[in-house]
Amino acid sequence: MRTPLLATAVLVLAAVSVNVTTQSRPDTVSGTITRTFSIVANTDVIGDITCAVADGTPCLSFAAPGVELRLNGYTVTGKGDPVTGCGGAVTTGEVGIHTNAQNAVVVRGPGLVQRFRNHGVQVAGSDGARIEGITVSTNCGSGIFIPATSFNTLVQENTTVRNGSSNPGLSCGGI
Amino acid sequence: MVGHNSRVRLNTAHGNGYSEPPDDFGIGVIGNATGNVVELNLVTGNTNGIYIAAAVGSNIIRNNTVIGNPPIQVGNTRPESRALDIVNLSPPDRTVFDRNKCVTGLAAPCPAVNP
Numbered sequence: 001m002r003t004p005l006l007a008t009a010v011l012v013l014a015a016v017s018v019n020v021t022t023q024s025r026p027d028t029v030s031g032t033i034t035r036t037f038s039i040v041a042n043t044d045v046i047g048d049i050t051c052a053v054a055d056g057t058p059c060l061s062f063a064a065p066g067v068e069l070r071l072n073g074y075t076v077t078g079k080g081d082p083v084t085g086c087g088g089a090v091t092t093g094e095v096g097i098h099t100n101a102q103n104a105v106v107v108r109g110p111g112l113v114q115r116f117r118n119h120g121v122q123v124a125g126s127d128g129a130r131i132e133g134i135t136v137s138t139n140c141g142s143g144i145f146i147p148a149t150s151f152n153t154l155v156q157e158n159t160t161v162r163n164g165s166s167n168p169g170l171s172c173g174g175i
Numbered sequence: 176m177v178g179h180n181s182r183v184r185l186n187t188a189h190g191n192g193y194s195e196p197p198d199d200f201g202i203g204v205i206g207n208a209t210g211n212v213v214e215l216n217l218v219t220g221n222t223n224g225i226y227i228a229a230a231v232g233s234n235i236i237r238n239n240t241v242i243g244n245p246p247i248q249v250g251n252t253r254p255e256s257r258a259l260d261i262v263n264l265s266p267p268d269r270t271v272f273d274r275n276k277c278v279t280g281l282a283a284p285c286p287a288v289n290p
Contacts, residue, residue: 123178143191146178148206153181164192164199164222171228173200173221174188175176 029060030074038063045069045111049076056091058098059116065103071111071134078116078139086140090165091117096139099150101125109133109158119145119172120163127151135159142172177206179232183213192222194249197258200226201244204234204270212237219243224260224277231265236283237273244279260285 029037030047035054039062051059059076060069076096080086096113099105103126112135113120120136123129123146136143136158143160146153160174176183183202192199201221202213209232216239218224224244225236241260249256260277263270267282277285 142203143188146176146181148177148179148208150178151180153178155176155181155183156185158186160186160188160191160201162190166193166195168196171198171200171203171205171226173191173203173223173226174218175183175186175202 026070033059036061039067039069039105040064042068043070045071045074045076048074051076051078051096051116056093058093058095058100058122060096061098061100062102062105063100065105067102068106068108069097070108071113073110075112075114077114080115080117080138080140082115082138084140085115085138085163086117086165090140090167090170094118095120095122095141096136097121099123099126099129101149104128106130106132107134109135111135112137113143114138116140119143121145122147123150123153125149126153128153130154130156131158132156133158135161136163136174137161139163140165141170142175144175145172146175176202176204176211177208178211179208180210181212183211183216185215187217188219188221190220194222194245194253194256194258197222197256198226199223201241202226204228204231204236206230207232209233211235214238216240218260220246223258223262225262227261227263227265227270229264229266231269233269233271235271235273236261236275237271239275241275241277257281
């Protein structure tokens with residue numbers, strides 16, 4: 001009787017230990033993504049990312065406040081046409097990085113966000129977000145878009161190139 | 176940018192926007208955006224450089240270099256396009272402009288291009 005109890009206690013302690021270890025390290029992401037990657041802790045991009053998520057969904061989306069996504073010089077590529085960025089009309093919701101109403105989140109470069117059939121980065125519903133040092137190119141919308149639901153955003157030292165849409169009534173561009 | 180109380184600074188914006196319709200931009204202050212500061216940015220070769228829509232609140236545009244919007248061939252071959260370095264459609268005194276460098280502007284001061 002005593003042995004199973006002891007074994008259970010050891011297993012519980014081990015599980016707690018593993019959990020603590022995991023939370024103390026940043027998450028990582030790279031490669032081909034087939035469903036939206038939720039950012040719940042500080043996250044390092046450790047290789048180029050190809051987004052093959054469902055149409056109309058974001059590639060990377062924050063799911064916790066106060067955390068940081070570091071691109072580390074890598075490229076995040078969507079499903080847009082390499083020349084026009086669009087491949088047709090704007091696809092609602094299909095953004096590269098979405099702050100998803102999380103406050104005080106950070107997207108930090110260097111790194112490239114390109115070819116999304118909507119905005120490259122969308123700061124939506126967030127207070128105190130920071131977008132720093134990234135390049136956004138050939139997105140079918142704005143490179144970095146801050147809608148009316150966001151406040152106190154800092155957009156600093158970024159490069160925006162060849163973003164935009166020919167859709168009538170959709171005024172967009174770099175930032 | 177439609178958000179509020181944001182600071183957009185030290186960015187570069189090049190070659191953004193489609194020229195038809197000519198309402199795209201390098202940096203846009205659109206919708207009812209209020210309380211934003213756009214400063215120290217380099218904005219060249221876009222459809223419009225900095226575009227301020229009609230319904231925005233009070234915003235500050237200062238110390239930006241906004242030149243070559245749209246590129247010279249677009250400006251010369253399509254003079255009917257209203258694209259400029261700075262397009263300000265907001266009511267008078269709604270937007271504060273200070274020490275920007277630009278060549279062409281609508282309701283925005285473009286005093287000179289200085290070294």
